[in-house]
Amino acid sequence: MVKNVVDVVFGGLTYWMFGYALSFGPDPGNNPFVGWGEFFVDAGPETMGQKFTTFIFQMSFATTATTIVSGAMAERTKLTSYIVFSLFNTGFLNDLGVVDIAGVGPVHLLGGTTGLVATLLLKPRTGRFCEGQSAPPMGCPTNVMLGMFMLWWGWLGFNCGSTFGIRGGKWKLAARSAVSTIMSSMGGGLSSLSLTFILCKGKFDIADIVNGILGALVSITGMCAIAHPWEAIVIGLLAGLYTTGTTRLVERLRIDDPVGVIPVHLVCGLWGLTATGLFVEQVWNLKYT
Incomplete structure (x- = not known):
């Protein structure tokens, strides 16, 4: 159960810092394999509705992908090692x-x-x-x-x-x-x-x-x-x-x-x-x- 908490805390934090930017970033340098820009998600009054709803919804998917793994690793993983995994497990298929x-x-x-x-x-x-x-x-x-x-x-x-x-x-x-x-x-x-x-x-x-x-x-x-x-x-x-x-x-x-x-x-x-x-x-x- 603690590992699932870790998924949300660390995985969600990482998605806020990097994951959203690599999935939806519109800045120059993005391509069909990875986005770029808008790290550490924030938004102004005009864009915050769409951006924040997209962020919170997609973050739930990112943390779900991470928490699936905890079941297969049950009773055999140190919590510190799992924290590292949840940080890095978090969109190129759409354009393909x-x-x-x-x-x-x-x-x-x-x-x-x-x-x-x-x-x-x-x-x-x-x-x-x-x-x-x-x-x-x-x-x-x-x-x-x-x-x-x-x-x-x-x-x-x-x-x-x-x-x-x-x-x-x-x-x-x-x-x-x-x-x-x-x-x-x-x-x-x-x-x-x-x-x-x-x-x-x-x-x-x-x-x-x-x-x-x-x-x-x-x-x-x-x-x-x-x-x-x-x-x-x-x-x-x-x-x-x-x-x-x-x-x-x-x-x-x-x-x-x-x-x-x-x-x-x-x-x-x-x-x-x-x-x-x-x-x-x-x-x-x-x-x-």
Whole structure:
């Protein structure tokens, strides 16, 4: 929990000092790979509304990308080392024509990939894969489910907010984002519930169900404002299968991933980017990334 506090404190401070400038800086020297200018964000009366709302919203994405990694590094990282990481983990894809409404690539795929590298470098926790010893039991299933419901609700804010307003027809995109987000999570919940019921021989695994729903939410993030409901369901259904299967593959490969960062964020982040390319139609005004 302290690491998540560190993400907001140090990651947010770094985004204020450098991150916003490298993402949106308009000064000479910016290019399709990096912005330049407006370090240590501030604004005058005319521009403060748009600039500050953009800053606070995008900062939440930057710190989220960092906090994803803390799950993969659980119980094996010094806090001082993690502070250094959160300072440096915090926008060039827009000008390359990439469609990513709410950050499936720069938030989830980046966080999941970093988490995989971190857990491989740190090695498994002591005794994690000893012969005859099963995986440690879930600490508190009730808290896990509570956390899932909080994320489920919060995802609506992330995805709907990524349409950047309600004026000029943007409210329609926000409404579509809400529908596609919910529909995808339903698909992920359905497939993960069904698969874990089969694999666990008539029982349900809470971790599989939670990860299936979260993986579906990750997967729809890239095209939430432009997906049809049936597309969202298909994307979520496959995401639930991917998370459940990848969880077992990670276990077999003896990779210690305590909270499912790899299946949820890396695999479903990659699936979300791929699904966007498969389903997006050219009829939309795709200036959201």
